[in-house]
Amino acid sequence: MEERRTLKIDVLGETCPVPLVETRKAIRKAEVGDIIEVVGNHPPSKDEIPMAVESLGLELLGVEQKDDRWKITIRIPGESDG
Amino acid sequence: MADKATIIMQSGYYDRLYSALVVGTGALSMGMDVSIYFTFWGLDRLKKGRLEKGPLSRMNMLGLGKWMVKRKMKKANVRSLKDLMDDYIELGGKVLACDMTMDIMGVKRDDLDRDLIGDYCAVGTYIKEARESDITLFL
Numbered sequence: 001m002e003e004r005r006t007l008k009i010d011v012l013g014e015t016c017p018v019p020l021v022e023t024r025k026a027i028r029k030a031e032v033g034d035i036i037e038v039v040g041n042h043p044p045s046k047d048e049i050p051m052a053v054e055s056l057g058l059e060l061l062g063v064e065q066k067d068d069r070w071k072i073t074i075r076i077p078g079e080s081d082g
Numbered sequence: 083m084a085d086k087a088t089i090i091m092q093s094g095y096y097d098r099l100y101s102a103l104v105v106g107t108g109a110l111s112m113g114m115d116v117s118i119y120f121t122f123w124g125l126d127r128l129k130k131g132r133l134e135k136g137p138l139s140r141m142n143m144l145g146l147g148k149w150m151v152k153r154k155m156k157k158a159n160v161r162s163l164k165d166l167m168d169d170y171i172e173l174g175g176k177v178l179a180c181d182m183t184m185d186i187m188g189v190k191r192d193d194l195d196r197d198l199i200g201d202y203c204a205v206g207t208y209i210k211e212a213r214e215s216d217i218t219l220f221l
Binding site (some may be wrong): 013014015016017018020021023024025028051052055056 | 104107108110111112113158159160161166169172173
């Protein structure tokens with residue numbers, strides 16, 4: 001069983017392209033099986049981060065919206081997914 | 083193979099360099115490879131300490147317009163050019179300086195900020211990359 005870490009990224013108050021860039025930085029540092037949670041409030045990034053997740057072939061676990069904040073959860077897939 | 087974006091930074095304008103770096107970091111974030119080729123007036127932005135020194139392409143008004151735009155950007159919490167360039171390089175973006183225009187513009191390698199530059203090149207390198215690119219921009 002691989003060990004899972006959860007990396008939390010806070011981009012509240014940040015604007016384009018920072019939410020996307022900080023998400024990408026976290027993805028580059030993450031390892032197979034890791035979960036990344038990104039919290040922000042820049043409206044276009046709520047749609048654009050999932051686009052990047054798809055482009056990068058990663059797994060989008062969820063997009064939640066509460067008031068003006070959103071939380072996007074991403075998983076780094078790997079060989080053990082079978 | 084990753085998709086590729088290739089940008090020619092021909093002008094040295096502050097706002098246009100912003101466009102290049104926002105598109106560049108955005109493309110890197112979405113999994114593309116990116117190269118920015120600095121040539122002619124764009125080379126001035128690669129000189130030591132000159133990254134943020136370009137004028138606005140319109141309404142610069144001897145620097146007053148730029149001062150106002152920078153103030154608004156700070157208020158809107160927009161990342162600085164320096165930080166965007168650091169992000170660009172951290173995410174694997176390439177910065178290339180055009181060797182031929184360095185001669186024309188009298189720019190020497192020692193004048194340029196070596197922390198920024200990935201390589202020096204000529205037109206053949208650009209064409210090779212551009213023909214493999216899905217996005218090409220001339221700024």
